[in-house]
Structure formats: structure tokens, C-alpha cells
Amino acid sequence: MTLRVGIAGLGTVGAGVVKVLRSKRRELVARAGRDIEIVAASARDSAKDRGIDLSGIAWEKDALSLAARSDVDVVVELVGGEEGVARQLVERALNAHKHVVTANKALLAHHGKALAASSERNGVALKFEAAICGGIPIVKALRESLISYDIGAVRGILNGTCNFILTQMESTGRAFADVLTEAQALGYAEADPTLDVGGGDTAHKLCLLASLAFGTEPDLDGIELTGIQGVRPADIAFAREFGFRIKLLGVARRTKDGIEQRVHPAMVRAGTPLAAVGSSFNAVVADAGEAGPFFFEGRGAGQSPTASAVVSDLVDVARGALGPAFGRPAAELVAPRRLGSDIRSSAYYLRFQVLDVPGVMAEISRHLANEKISIESMLQRGRAPGEPVAIVMITHDASHSAVVRALKAIAASDKVSEAPCMIPMEPV
Ligand code: NAP
Ligand code: HSE
Numbered sequence: 001m002t003l004r005v006g007i008a009g010l011g012t013v014g015a016g017v018v019k020v021l022r023s024k025r026r027e028l029v030a031r032a033g034r035d036i037e038i039v040a041a042s043a044r045d046s047a048k049d050r051g052i053d054l055s056g057i058a059w060e061k062d063a064l065s066l067a068a069r070s071d072v073d074v075v076v077e078l079v080g081g082e083e084g085v086a087r088q089l090v091e092r093a094l095n096a097h098k099h100v101v102t103a104n105k106a107l108l109a110h111h112g113k114a115l116a117a118s119s120e121r122n123g124v125a126l127k128f129e130a131a132i133c134g135g136i137p138i139v140k141a142l143r144e145s146l147i148s149y150d151i152g153a154v155r156g157i158l159n160g161t162c163n164f165i166l167t168q169m170e171s172t173g174r175a176f177a178d179v180l181t182e183a184q185a186l187g188y189a190e191a192d193p194t195l196d197v198g199g200g201d202t203a204h205k206l207c208l209l210a211s212l213a214f215g216t217e218p219d220l221d222g223i224e225l226t227g228i229q230g231v232r233p234a235d236i237a238f239a240r241e242f243g244f245r246i247k248l249l250g251v252a253r254r255t256k257d258g259i260e261q262r263v264h265p266a267m268v269r270a271g272t273p274l275a276a277v278g279s280s281f282n283a284v285v286a287d288a289g290e291a292g293p294f295f296f297e298g299r300g301a302g303q304s305p306t307a308s309a310v311v312s313d314l315v316d317v318a319r320g321a322l323g324p325a326f327g328r329p330a331a332e333l334v335a336p337r338r339l340g341s342d343i344r345s346s347a348y349y350l351r352f353q354v355l356d357v358p359g360v361m362a363e364i365s366r367h368l369a370n371e372k373i374s375i376e377s378m379l380q381r382g383r384a385p386g387e388p389v390a391i392v393m394i395t396h397d398a399s400h401s402a403v404v405r406a407l408k409a410i411a412a413s414d415k416v417s418e419a420p421c422m423i424p425m426e427p428v
Contacts, residue, residue: 001034002034002035002036002037003032003034003035003036003037003073003074003314003317003318004037004039004071004072004073004074005021005036005037005038005039005072005073005074005075005076005314006038006039006040006041006042006060006066006067006069006072006074006075006076006098007038007040007041007042007066007075007076007078008041008042008043008063008066008075008076008077008078008079008085008086008089009042009043009063009076009077009078009079009080010041010042010043010048010050010052010054010078011043011078012187012302012303012306013078013103013130013303013306013307013310014041014043014076014078015050015051015052015303016303016304016306016307016310017076017078017307017310017311018038018041018052018053018054018057019052019303019307020304020307020308020311021036021037021038021311021314022052022053024311028311028315031315032314032315032318032319033318033319034318036311036314036315036318038057039057039058039069039071039072040057040058040059040060040066040069040071040072041054041057041058041059041060042059042060042061042062042063042065042066043063046059046061063079063085063089064085064088064089064092066089066093067089067092067093067095067096067098068092068096072098073098073099073317074098074099074100074101074314074317075089075090075093075098075099075100075101076100076101076102076310076314077089077090077093077100077101077102077103077104077107078102078103078104078310079104080103080104080106080190080191081104081106081107081191082104082106082107082109082110082111086102086104086107087107087111090102090104090107090115090126091115091118094115094118094119094122094124094126095118095122097122097123097124098124099124099125099126099127099317099322100115100119100124100125100126100127101125101127101128101130101310101313101314101317102126102127102128102130102131103128103130103131103306103309103310104128104131105128105131105132105201105204105205105208106195106201106204108128108131108204108208108218109203109204109205109207109208109218109220110218110220112208112211112217112218112325112326113217113218113326113330113333114330115325116324116325116326116330116333117330117331119324119325120324120329120330124322125316125317125322125323125325126325127313127316127317127325128208128313128325129309129310129312129313130306130307130309130310130313131204131205131208132158132205132208132209133156133158133205133282133284133296133298133300134160134282134298134299134300134301134302134305134306134309135298135299135300135304135305135306135308135309136282136283136284136296136297136298136299136300137296137309137312138209138284138286138296139208139212140312141286141294141296142154142209142212142213142286142327143212143323143326143327144327146286146288146294147327149286149288149289149291150288150289151213151214151254151286151287151288152253152254152287152288152289153251153252153253153254153285153286153287154206154209154210154213154251154252154284154285154286154287155249155250155251155252155253155284155285155287156249156250156274156282156283156284156285156296157247157248157249157250157274157277157281157282157283157300158201158202158205158206158209158248158250158282158284158300159196159199159201159202159205159248159282159300159301160183160188160280160281160282160299160300160301160302161180161183161188161189161190161193161196161197161201161280161301162196162197162199162202162227162228162248163247163248163277163278163279163280163281163282163300164179164182164183164186164188164279164280165179165180165183165197165228166228166231166236166245166246166247166248166265167278167279168182169231169233169236170236170240170245170246173233175233176229176231180193180197183196183280186280186302187301187302187303188280188301188302197227197228197229198225198227198229199225199226199227199228199248199263199264200225200227202248202250202263203220203223203225203250203261203263204220205250206223206250206251206252206261206263207219207220207222207223207252207261209250209252209284210252210259210261210336211326211333212326212327213252213254213286214252214254214259214336215326215327215328215332215333215334216259216333216334216335216336217333217334217335217336219259219261219335219336219338222259222261222336222338223261223262223263224261224262224263224264224341225262225263225264226263226264226265227248227263227265228246228248228265230265230421231246231265231421231423232351232421234351234390235349235351235421235423238349238351238379238390238392239267239349240270241379242267242349242377242394243269243270244267244268244269244270244275244349244425245267245268245270245275246265246266246267246268246423247265247266247268247274247275247277247426248263248264248265248266249263249264249265249266249268249274249426250262250263251263251426253339255339257337257339257343258336258337258338258339258340259336259337259338259339260338260339260344261338262341264423264424265423266423266424266425266426267349267423267424267425267426268426269425269426269428272428273285273295273297274426277297280299280300280301280302281297281298281299281300282297282298282299282300282301283295283296283297283298284296341400341401342399342400342401344399344400345397345398345399345400346397346398346400346424346425346426346427347376347394347395347396347397347398347424347425348394348395348398348403348422348423348424348425349392349393349394349421349422349423349424349425350392350393350394350395350403350407350420350421350422351390351391351392351420351421352364352390352391352392352393352410352416352420353388353389353390353416353417353418353420354388354389354390354391354413354415354416354417355387355388355389355415355416355417356387356388356389357415359415360391360413360415360416361391363410363413363415364391364410364413367406367409367410368395368406368410370406370409371398371399371402371403371405371406372398372402373395373396373398373402373403373406374395374396374398375393375394375395375396376393376394376395376396377393377394378391378392378393378394379391379392379393380392388417388418394425400424403422404422407420407422
């Protein structure tokens with residue numbers, strides 16, 4: 001019997017899903033054991049040329065109608081957003097006993113546990129492989145393949161737009177805004193790109209990864225968040241001089257004292273696998289104790305990889321591989337105990353924009369010494385008496401909260417011309 005699909009959203013990902021289902025139909029029948037057919041679709045503008053063949057597919061003006069159609073077995077939600085049509089459609093579809101496949105990490109990060117519970121109550125699947133790192137099969141890996149391991153940490157480069165921007169800034173010296181426009185044109189960026197550059201999109205994916213790995217409920221509010229807007233071309237150049245690259249990382253770690261979740265630009269040592277992940281590629285490292293780190297790399301955004309992940313979920317549904325959304329019943333997902341950032345320590349890259357006047361270095365050193373922060377190396381570039389210059393330092397291991405306090409005190413100095421920049425050095 002054919003699996004009948006209703007698809008909401010025909011943008012970058014939705015149009016890709018239509019293309020894959022149409023172009024790979026025979027192959028998919030062989031894989032799934034039955035045909036997968038799109039019977040109805042919805043988007044805002046029915047007249048838009050999307051470069052796809054929509055013949056034979058019924059058009060629904062109101063996406064929510066897809067949930068009520070008796071000829072739809074599975075609703076594919078590719079509208080996006082944590083509220084509005086996306087949330088209503090998914091809720092209605094589950095309540096109408098229809099399977100749901102979505103690429104919407106914002107929706108799941110905010111409402112994942114409740115939606116997973118609803119899918120279980122209604123005896124249908126809720127699948128979201130495309131929501132985390134597009135084409136990388138990390139959801140299936142954590143939910144099914146790695147279940148015998150005690151995963152201690154999941155971390156990685158989870159946002160293609162940010163990785164594209166940082167890589168392009170490094171290789172071409174182009175400005176942030178210019179590169180962001182290119183990432184948008186390539187279909188990587190979210191409808192609201194501040195979600196990408198502000199780290200929110202990485203946070204959405206990180207809390208879902210943590211949930212899959214640790215059996216905790218998605219805890220978006222427990223994530224400490226810094227985006228890449230404050231990263232300057234100068235930081236990228238200094239990082240290179242010190243032998244590092246700047247990457248936006250999402251890190252979730254399980255410790256005996258609780259779960260740490262953070263998103264921030266990090267200095268990653270050149271020559272390590274994460275540092276080598278360029279362009280819009282994503283990577284996830286799952287630390288599995290004695291089995292060592294598992295490293296997944298691939299395209300995390302863009303039409304084809306993301307659509308392929310959606311289609312793989314549809315094939316699972318067609319095969320009857322349903323199972324709970326997060327790999328265990330929603331009721332068993334426990335609220336995580338949060339690890340406070342005061343317990344954290346690492347080495348830090350610090351950049352100060354200071355007036356080139358006598359005594360400025362002594363003042364910075366005094367504040368760092370007051371917090372017992374020791375300097376491993378230091379650079380000052382340029383000389384401009386009375387004008388702002390950059391002083392850059394790498395510290396030895398220091399407590400996060402001590403560095404924050406020292407920088408606050410330094411920022412208050414009249415010799416400092418802008419807020420200091422701090423970027424943790426990611427251990428290899
Ligand atoms: P997109 O290109 O902006 O497409 C969104 C689609 O939703 C458009 O077709 C739009 O219609 C439709 N839409 C918007 N409001 C609607 C409404 N009220 N009713 C019906 N349809 C509506 O977005 P996208 O990049 O494909 O992303 C879709 C989802 O996939 C998001 O959750 C995103 O986070 C996720 N995702 C995207 C990528 C990626 O690389 N792009 C990767 C992984 C996950 P019109 O076309 O008529 O305007
Ligand atoms: N905007 C997201 C990114 C899409 O750039 O990674 C994939 O989730």
C-alpha cells in the first residue's frame with residue numbers, strides 16, 4: 001500500500017523533497033517496500049515558480065488542512081518556526097493519527113517532549129533526522145546505533161551558515177555581512193539569520209543532541225549562548241598566528257555534577273579534525289568512552305542533503321520503523337541537572353582594544369593577576385601612540401567566572417576603547 005504524504009512548505013527543503021521523491025521513486029520503492037507518493041502540498045504562494053513538478057499533487061491553501069485529509073498518512077512539516085502554522089500543523093497531524101516528519105529544530109527544541117508524548121499517545125511516528133545537521137545521519141546514530149555506549153559528550157559544528165561565514169572570512173578576508181548574504185542566497189541560512197549568527201540555531205540542535213545522547217528532556221534554556229557577531233577579522237588572523245581556527249561550537253557534556261551545555265565561538269587547534277571542517281559542512285563528535293570519539297562530518301545545510309534526510313525518515317515510516325522520537329518513551333526523558341558555568345575552566349584567547357599609552361599593560365595584568373589568571377603568550381600589533389591598538393593574550397587554564405570578572409574590571413578602564421573579547425580554547 002502506498003504511503004501517502006502531505007507536505008507543508010515548498011521552500012529550500014520542501015522543494016528538495018519533491019525533487020528527491022519524484023526522481024528516485026523506483027529506488028525508494030525498492031528500499032521502502034512500497035511506494036511513497038505526495039498527494040497534497042501547501043505553501044504561501046500557489047503561483048510561485050519553484051522549479052519543481054507539482055502535477056497530480058492537490059494544493060491546500062491552508063496548510064492545516066493537510067492534517068485533516070483522509071488520504072494523507074504522513075505530514076511533512078517544512079514551514080519552520082517554533083510556533084504558528086508549524087506547531088499547529090504538527091499537533092493536529094499527530095492528534096489525527098498521522099505520522100509526522102519535520103526538519104524543524106526550533107519547534108522540537110521548544111516543544112519536543114510534549115510532541116513526542118503526543119506521537120506515542122496517538123500511535124504514530126515523529127521523525128526529525130533533517131533537523132540536526134541536515135545530511136549527517138546523527139539522529140539515527142544516537143537514537144539507534146550507539147545505544148550501547150555511555151555517551152559522555154556530544155560537540156561539534158552544528159550550523160552551516162556560521163561555518164561558511166567563518167571559513168570565508170578566514171580564506172578571503174571578506175566582511176561578515178557580505179558573506180552572510182551569500183550564505184542566504186545558497187539556502188543555508190534560517191528565515192531569520194540572527195538565529196544562525198546569534199547561535200540560537202546551534203542551541204536548538206545541541207539540546208536535541210543532548211536529549212538523544214543522555215536521555216534528558218530538551219533543555220534549551222540551560223544553554224549558555226554566544227554567537228559569532230563579535231568575532232572580528234583580527235581575531236581570525238590572530239587565531240591563525242597562534243595555530244588555531246575559530247569555529248562556532250555546540251558542546252554538551254555529562255558530568256557527575258550535572259549536564260553542561262554551551263554554544264560559543266571557540267579556538268580549535270589547527271590540524272585537528274574539527275578545525276578542518278570548512279565551508280557549510282557540519283561535524284559532530286560523540287565521545288563514547290572506551291570506544292573513543294565517533295566523528296561525523298557532512299553537509300549540514302542546503303537543499304539536497306536536508307531533503308535526503310527527510311526522505312530517509314519517510315522510508316523508515318514506510319517500512320514501519322516507528323519507535324519513540326527520542327529513542328525512549330517521552331515520560332522517561334528526565335529534566336537535566338544543569339552544571340553551573342562557575343565550575344568550568346579552560347584556557348582563553350583574550351583581545352583588548354586599548355589606547356596605546358603607558359601603564360595600560362600593567363593595568364590589564366593587575367586585573368588578571370587579581371583573579372589568579374596566568375598568561376601563556378601575548379601579542380601586540382601596531383603602534384599608534386594615544387590611539388586604540390589590539391593586545392591579544394592566551395591564558396593558562398582559568399576559571400570561567402574568574403575570566404568574566406577580570407574582563408568586567410578591565411572593561412571599566414578609561415584606557416580600554418571597547419568591550420574585551422574572550423574566546424575559550426577548545427581542548428583537543
Ligand atoms: P524556506 O525556504 O523559507 O521555506 C519555507 C516554506 O514554508 C516556503 O515554501 C513558504 O511558502 C512556506 N510557508 C511559510 N509560511 C507558511 C504558511 N503559513 N503556510 C504554509 N506554508 C508556509 O525554509 P527552508 O530553508 O526550506 O526550511 C524549512 C525548515 O527546514 C525549517 O524548519 C528549517 O529550520 C529547516 N531546515 C532547513 C535547512 C536548510 O538548509 N535550509 C536545513 C535543515 C533544516 P512560500 O514558498 O510560498 O513563501
Ligand atoms: N540554518 C541552518 C544552518 C540550516 O545554517 O546550519 C541547517 O539546519
